[in-house]
Amino acid sequence: MSFSLATPEIFLLSATCFILLLDVFLKDKFRSIGYWASLLALGVTLVLTYQSWTEAKALAFNGMFVHDTLSVVLKMAVLSIVTAIFVYSKPYLIDRKIFKGEFYSISLFATLGMMVMISANTLLMLYMGLELLSLSMYALVAFNRDNGRCTEAAMKYFVLGAIASGMLLYGMSLLYGLSGSIELSSIAEYVANQKIMSSVALLFALTFIIVGLGFKFGVAPFHMWVPDVYQGAPTPVTMMLASAPKIAVFAMTMRLLVGGMEFGSEGWQQMLIPLIVMSMVIGNIAAIAQTNLKRMLAYSTISHMGFVLLGFVSASEGGYSAAMYYAITYAITALGGFAILIALSHEDGDAEELDDLRGLSRRHPWYAFMMMLFLFSMAGVPPLVGFFAKLYILQAVVSAGFVWLAVIAVLMSVVGAFYYLRAIKLMYFDKPIDERSISMSISFNALLSVNGLLVVALGLTPSLMALCLIAIKQSI
Amino acid sequence: MGFEQIIFYLFATALIMSAVSVVTVRNPVLAALFLIAAFFSSSAIWIMLEAEFLGVVLVLVYVGAVMVLFLFVIMMLDINTDLLREGFMRYLPIGLLIAVVIAAEMILVMMSKVFDKPIPAPLPANHSNTEALGEVLYTQYVYPFEIAAVILLVAIVAAIVLAHRKRPINTKSQKPGEQVRVKSSDRLRIIKMDAEKRAGS
Numbered sequence: 176m177s178f179s180l181a182t183p184e185i186f187l188l189s190a191t192c193f194i195l196l197l198d199v200f201l202k203d204k205f206r207s208i209g210y211w212a213s214l215l216a217l218g219v220t221l222v223l224t225y226q227s228w229t230e231a232k233a234l235a236f237n238g239m240f241v242h243d244t245l246s247v248v249l250k251m252a253v254l255s256i257v258t259a260i261f262v263y264s265k266p267y268l269i270d271r272k273i274f275k276g277e278f279y280s281i282s283l284f285a286t287l288g289m290m291v292m293i294s295a296n297t298l299l300m301l302y303m304g305l306e307l308l309s310l311s312m313y314a315l316v317a318f319n320r321d322n323g324r325c326t327e328a329a330m331k332y333f334v335l336g337a338i339a340s341g342m343l344l345y346g347m348s349l350l351y352g353l354s355g356s357i358e359l360s361s362i363a364e365y366v367a368n369q370k371i372m373s374s375v376a377l378l379f380a381l382t383f384i385i386v387g388l389g390f391k392f393g394v395a396p397f398h399m400w401v402p403d404v405y406q407g408a409p410t411p412v413t414m415m416l417a418s419a420p421k422i423a424v425f426a427m428t429m430r431l432l433v434g435g436m437e438f439g440s441e442g443w444q445q446m447l448i449p450l451i452v453m454s455m456v457i458g459n460i461a462a463i464a465q466t467n468l469k470r471m472l473a474y475s476t477i478s479h480m481g482f483v484l485l486g487f488v489s490a491s492e493g494g495y496s497a498a499m500y501y502a503i504t505y506a507i508t509a510l511g512g513f514a515i516l517i518a519l520s521h522e523d524g525d526a527e528e529l530d531d532l533r534g535l536s537r538r539h540p541w542y543a544f545m546m547m548l549f550l551f552s553m554a555g556v557p558p559l560v561g562f563f564a565k566l567y568i569l570q571a572v573v574s575a576g577f578v579w580l581a582v583i584a585v586l587m588s589v590v591g592a593f594y595y596l597r598a599i600k601l602m603y604f605d606k607p608i609d610e611r612s613i614s615m616s617i618s619f620n621a622l623l624s625v626n627g628l629l630v631v632a633l634g635l636t637p638s639l640m641a642l643c644l645i646a647i648k649q650s651i
Numbered sequence: 652m653g654f655e656q657i658i659f660y661l662f663a664t665a666l667i668m669s670a671v672s673v674v675t676v677r678n679p680v681l682a683a684l685f686l687i688a689a690f691f692s693s694s695a696i697w698i699m700l701e702a703e704f705l706g707v708v709l710v711l712v713y714v715g716a717v718m719v720l721f722l723f724v725i726m727m728l729d730i731n732t733d734l735l736r737e738g739f740m741r742y743l744p745i746g747l748l749i750a751v752v753i754a755a756e757m758i759l760v761m762m763s764k765v766f767d768k769p770i771p772a773p774l775p776a777n778h779s780n781t782e783a784l785g786e787v788l789y790t791q792y793v794y795p796f797e798i799a800a801v802i803l804l805v806a807i808v809a810a811i812v813l814a815h816r817k818r819p820i821n822t823k824s825q826k827p828g829e830q831v832r833v834k835s836s837d838r839l840r841i842i843k844m845d846a847e848k849r850a851g852s
Binding site: 181188192195197236237239240275277280281284287299300303306307310311314317318320352353373374375376377379483 | 726728756760765766790791793794798801802804805806809811812813
């Protein structure tokens with residue numbers, strides 16, 4: 176047994192338990208010690224993960240845990256994103272009087288869940304990681320417990336999430352019943368010896384698995400929870416929901432569909448295609464009708480997740496790495512977008528209506544410029560990172576022969592550009608309704624600027640895409 | 652039909668009937684009791700499948716602890732069941748339709764040959780399910796076991812965060828010492844006042 180491969184996870188778990196205990200003994204005056212301790216824990220975990228960089232695949236815990244380049248890259252992405260969320264969310268939490276240590280410890284547990292998912296090598300571990308992540312997220316959505324909308328969103332998320340977990344588990348149990356193993360490599364062997372299109376039982380198991388994954392991704396037609404939960408949850412939690420878990424779910428899809436059922440790609444391709452088309456159409460068209468900014472971004476997430484799945488449809492290394500690139504860069508962009516929402520909100524309410532963006536360029540030109548970068552990136556305007564992410568996906572899809580899918584994706588992106596441009600128009604050409612000035616701490620502004628810079632720089636330098644390609648090539 | 656099969660069908664019928672009753676009876680306490688009956692029957696089936704440990708744990712944990720707590724909650728909360736049933740008839744047709752379609756699909760798949768596997772030979776009488784579980788739980792499955800522990804920890808922390816409220820500082824509480832030492836003069840004050848005339852008489 177080589178426990179040492181899981182050093183980052185073990186450290187994070189111990190540190191989180193320590194922070195949980197530490198917080199009990201802290202007086203309200205010193206509450207921010209817990210915050211700094213959480214940042215330190217994430218930082219050290221990040222360093223440990225970076226040090227464990229490997230070119231070779233290694234297993235630990237009797238084949239339950241896999242350590243490869245893919246897992247290192249994705250874990251580092253998740254850890255940096257959660258760190259950024261902590262820094263962004265501090266002023267919001269203090270304003271709302273929910274600046275409590277439990278926010279950080281539960282978020283750290285969610286991070287641990289994501290890391291477990293990313294390194295999972297068996298169906299059991301995929302499910303355990305997912306449950307750890309989901310359970311923490313349910314609690315975080317309800318964190319502002321005196322707010323009725325928060326509680327409603329948490330309730331909805333919990334009930335639908337439980338049903339989706341049940342579906343996924345049912346699919347997994349069927350897969351286990353068929354292949355006789357929970358280890359993904361043995362399942363892959365079993366699937367390789369079957370003709371997926373004529374094996375009803377295998378397709379049946381796959382259907383349930385795709386439904387479960389579809390829910391966790393939030394793609395249509397399993398998207399009903401997304402807008403309500405995004406709107407009801409406190410903005411930092413919405414930020415969390417829209418960013419890091421998407422990377423973890425990407426890893427899960429990668430391990431389950433590609434690692435476990437690559438030879439059944441014919442089967443899952445035909446199931447994913449309707450989901451993708453529906454998410455792109457529903458996501459982009461419904462977003463136009465929204466006046467609430469958080470709901471608009473929720474629908475935009477639905478369409479973006481359609482794009483991530485589109486990368487899987489090509490069933491090629493290029494497609495998977497494009498999907499990975501898309502998931503990471505979308506998480507970074509969404510992070511910035513929600514950070515602006517946090518900056519705009521004030522004590523007497525969250526800024527979440529489109530009207531709150533009006534005249535932002537006069538109230539705070541730098542924030543307006545940053546928001547413009549994020550929105551342009553989501554719309555896919557060159558030379559920002561969102562454009563290249565879409566380009567790589569479309570390249571992979573076209574080379575796999577699905578030209579019509581690429582055409583739909585491009586058309587729907589054009590429709591989507593409308594509501595992003597409308598938001599930019601409101602910021603630059605309208606008069607502000609609310610004339611109050613906005614001021615945030617230096618760390619918030621610095622991080623936001625770095626975030627904006629990343630959205631530009633990651634598009635211009637091909638290094639991240641190259642990294643994704645290496646990671647995917649090495650892990651398959 | 653052997654003796655074992657008769658027992659199996661007995662428990663299986665009891666399980667299905669009590670499961671149906673859980674959702675159909677009007678009284679929530681009765682529904683909880685039916686759920687206990689369902690747990691009992693399924694634990695019997697597990698024991699027949701040579702999984703004694705799981706059967707025993709199901710009774711101990713679910714019937715012994717979880718359901719007792721459940722009954723407490725039901726009795727303490729005044730649940731208006733009529734409110735829960737609102738719109739039942741409206742959603743019944745579409746719900747039934749979906750249920751029938753899913754059931755039909757599942758039956759079709761389950762009837763396929765893939766699941767037509769031979770029944771494994773019974774294990775020797777001295778085989779201990781508990782021992783087998785104990786051997787792998789902390790060795791082969793230590794990683795998922797630890798993560799399960801973390802999930803439970805998150806559940807505890809989340810429940811406390813969402814439900815625990817700090818008491819206000821001037822909460823009234825009983826002080827037995829003072830209660831014992833109390834004198835009648837602390838509680839009762841006799842005052843003298845003039846007789847008053849009733850208005851109107």
